[in-house]
Amino acid sequence: MNEPFDVGRGNLKIKGKHTGKEYKMGDLVKVRVVGADLQKRRIEMELVTED
Numbered sequence: 001m002n003e004p005f006d007v008g009r010g011n012l013k014i015k016g017k018h019t020g021k022e023y024k025m026g027d028l029v030k031v032r033v034v035g036a037d038l039q040k041r042r043i044e045m046e047l048v049t050e051d
Helices: none
Strands: 005-006 014-017 022-024 030-037 042-048
Touching: none
Parallel strands: none
Antiparallel strands: 005 014, 014 022, 030 042
């Protein structure tokens, strides 16, 4: 999924700029871990879609 998202200010949701798909806090999603940086304590993930 290679789509930019707009982050809703203060309402804990994001909306796809191309598809209009919305995700909000508490939604169940599948992600794939694509990288990790132990020193920075960060995990990079991508959304897995079932299209």
